[in-house]
Amino acid sequence: MNNKYCKIVQDLLPNYIEGLTSDETNKFIEEHLKECVECKEIYTRMKEEFYKKESDEKVNINFLKKHKKQISKLRITLFIIIIAILILLVNVGRKTYILRKYENANIEYSKCTNYYKKMENEGAISEIWRKDEKILFKRTSESGEQIIYSDQNDTWIIVNEKNPEVKIATRLSEESKIASIGSLASPVLPSNNIWAEIGTAFLSRITTKNVDGVKCYDIYVFPDYIHTLVDKNTLLIKQGINGKYLEYRINNVTDEEVKMPDLTGYEIRNEK
Numbered sequence: 001m002n003n004k005y006c007k008i009v010q011d012l013l014p015n016y017i018e019g020l021t022s023d024e025t026n027k028f029i030e031e032h033l034k035e036c037v038e039c040k041e042i043y044t045r046m047k048e049e050f051y052k053k054e055s056d057e058k059v060n061i062n063f064l065k066k067h068k069k070q071i072s073k074l075r076i077t078l079f080i081i082i083i084a085i086l087i088l089l090v091n092v093g094r095k096t097y098i099l100r101k102y103e104n105a106n107i108e109y110s111k112c113t114n115y116y117k118k119m120e121n122e123g124a125i126s127e128i129w130r131k132d133e134k135i136l137f138k139r140t141s142e143s144g145e146q147i148i149y150s151d152q153n154d155t156w157i158i159v160n161e162k163n164p165e166v167k168i169a170t171r172l173s174e175e176s177k178i179a180s181i182g183s184l185a186s187p188v189l190p191s192n193n194i195w196a197e198i199g200t201a202f203l204s205r206i207t208t209k210n211v212d213g214v215k216c217y218d219i220y221v222f223p224d225y226i227h228t229l230v231d232k233n234t235l236l237i238k239q240g241i242n243g244k245y246l247e248y249r250i251n252n253v254t255d256e257e258v259k260m261p262d263l264t265g266y267e268i269r270n271e272k
């Protein structure tokens with residue numbers, strides 16, 4: 001049946017299928033579809049096509065959504081990896097810089113022949129004075145005081161026990177004399193090759209710590225992981241395996257301070 005409404009109904013069908021038409025229009029369309037076989041056929045075909053298209057779109061959208069999720073996951077992973085690499089590089093760079101600075105400072109300190117240092121270890125306080133070839137080392141224990149004096153000619157171990165009768169000065173042999181000459185430097189890092197240094201830095205641990213109000217580097221150096229606290233400014237040891245360093249003086253030790261002690265009243269011995 002073909003009537004004057006067919007054209008109108010067919011124009012309205014796409015909107016009707018998508019549910020965009022008003023109730024009155026719907027009623028009009030439905031009335032017509034009951035009577036018109038031709039329009040009814042068009043309607044059925046259109047409806048099938050519409051739902052097929054819709055489900056295809058859904059599949060497409062789901063695929064895109066899933067893909068997008070995967071891409072953003074990949075991006076986040078990549079971002080985290082890059083950040084981790086950057087942190088690692090900055091960290092190793094910082095440690096290499098600090099260890100190099102420490103090493104260079106120690107090379108300079110090893111050339112220093114005029115210094116005083118005071119350290120606390122195992123309950124005793126040790127003091128070292130050095131001026132050129134003269135060195136004086138003082139150790140105080142519960143039983144008294146021990147002084148080691150060394151110059152180009154002699155090395156002496158002088159013992160002053162708390163008991164006033166014990167006053168012994170022992171003159172050391174040549175070998176012991178050489179061994180008693182000290183240095184201001186701490187043990188220098190084993191290598192001067194930049195790649196080895198980076199490797200050492202990578203495997204070492206350096207943090208910062210406050211010791212008696214002094215800002216220090218807290219260093220654990222590969223491979224021994226000996227714990228050392230180093231003054232950030234002077235790069236001198238503040239605390240090491242031998243104890244706590246209380247004071248340093250550089251380039252102002254006088255001849256008076258490294259004078260050979262007066263051995264009057266001492267029992268003089270020679271090292272065998």
Ligand SMILES: [Zn+2]
Binds near residue numbers: 001005007037039
């Ligand atoms: Zn019709």
